[in-house]
Amino acid sequence: MSELWDTLREECEGLEPASELVTPVSDRPFRVEATFENQIVVRFQDSGEERSLRRRQFDDLDDRLDEGPLSLDDLPPGVEPYATVLSLSPEYTSDGETLSRSSDDAVGRESPHLTPPEAARTPYERVHDDAVLLADMLDRLDADDPAALDTETLTDLYVLLSDVQRGANRVRGTAKGPLLDRLGPDQELRGRFGTVRRTTRERRQPKDDETVLDALDEHDIPHDWVLGVDPDKLDLVLAVTDVTEDEVYDVEEQVYVQKTGVDESEKYSRLQGLADRIDEIDGHEDLYDDLVDLERRIDDALSAG
Numbered sequence: 001m002s003e004l005w006d007t008l009r010e011e012c013e014g015l016e017p018a019s020e021l022v023t024p025v026s027d028r029p030f031r032v033e034a035t036f037e038n039q040i041v042v043r044f045q046d047s048g049e050e051r052s053l054r055r056r057q058f059d060d061l062d063d064r065l066d067e068g069p070l071s072l073d074d075l076p077p078g079v080e081p082y083a084t085v086l087s088l089s090p091e092y093t094s095d096g097e098t099l100s101r102s103s104d105d106a107v108g109r110e111s112p113h114l115t116p117p118e119a120a121r122t123p124y125e126r127v128h129d130d131a132v133l134l135a136d137m138l139d140r141l142d143a144d145d146p147a148a149l150d151t152e153t154l155t156d157l158y159v160l161l162s163d164v165q166r167g168a169n170r171v172r173g174t175a176k177g178p179l180l181d182r183l184g185p186d187q188e189l190r191g192r193f194g195t196v197r198r199t200t201r202e203r204r205q206p207k208d209d210e211t212v213l214d215a216l217d218e219h220d221i222p223h224d225w226v227l228g229v230d231p232d233k234l235d236l237v238l239a240v241t242d243v244t245e246d247e248v249y250d251v252e253e254q255v256y257v258q259k260t261g262v263d264e265s266e267k268y269s270r271l272q273g274l275a276d277r278i279d280e281i282d283g284h285e286d287l288y289d290d291l292v293d294l295e296r297r298i299d300d301a302l303s304a305g
Helices: 001-013 054-067 080-086 122-140 151-182 209-218 232-241 264-278 282-302
Strands: 019-024 029-035 041-044 051-054 092-094 098-101 187-189 193-196
Touching: 001 029, 001 041, 001 054, 001 282, 019 080, 029 080, 029 098, 041 080, 041 098, 051 054, 054 080, 054 098, 122 151
Parallel strands: none
Antiparallel strands: 019 029, 029 041, 041 051, 092 098, 187 193
C-alpha cells in the first residue's frame, strides 16, 4: 500500500486550490486541508468540521475492494470521505454508484466526486468574481460606446453584465430575510451606501370560480361582466381545431439578446490571471492600505460637505 498511499497523497496535493470533494451519499462538500505521513486532513464546508482520514482505514477499504466493487449507497457516513478521496487515484474508479479498482487506462482526478474550483464557489464568491471581471473589463474598454467594440468583446461584456445582475439578485434575496427581521413597521435602516425600509405590497389573486360567481349572484351582478377568454383554453382550441393564431391573437414580436452559455472555466482562468498580475506589481502588498486610506479620505470629504 506504500506506493498507492504516496500516489493518493500526491493526487490530493495536486488538487487546484478551492477544489471541493463531495461525499457520494450524503453530498457533503469538503476540501483537503493538508496531507501527512499517515493521514489526510479534510474540512467539511457545511459545518467547518475538521477530520483526519487515517492511512490504516484506507488500507482496510483497499482490502475490501479485493472482493469486488463496493456499492456507495451501502457506505456508512464515516467511510464516505475515504471512498471519495480514493476515487482521486488512478488505482480506483467510481461511476457515482460503485467504487472499484480501475482499468489500466484510467487517469487520476477524473472522479465524479470532485468539483473544480470554478464550480465549487458559493453564490457570494460567484458574484464577487463576476464583478471583479466586469470591473477589469470596464477599466480596459471604452464601454460608453458599445457599438465601437468588436463582436467578441461586446459578447463578453453582455454575458458578464448578465451574470452580475443575476448573481446580485440571488445574493440580494439572501440578505432580505435578515433585514426584514431587523426592520419594524415604518422603520428605516441606514448604511454607509444608502437606506432601506420595510415596504408592503398586496398581490391579488381571484378566488376559485365558484366562490367568485356566488358572490356576484348575491349582489345580482351578471356573470358575463367578469367572464373572459381563458388563454390556456384558447391555446388548446388552436391545437385541436382549424382556428388560426392570427384569428384570435394580436401578435407583437419582441427581439432581444439571450445569453445561451457561460464558460466558467474561462472566467476562472481570467481571474487567476488578474491575481497573478497583481502579485507581479511592486508594492502590491500596500494596495489594501491604499484602498483603506482612500476610503477614509472619501468619508472625510463627505463629512465636511
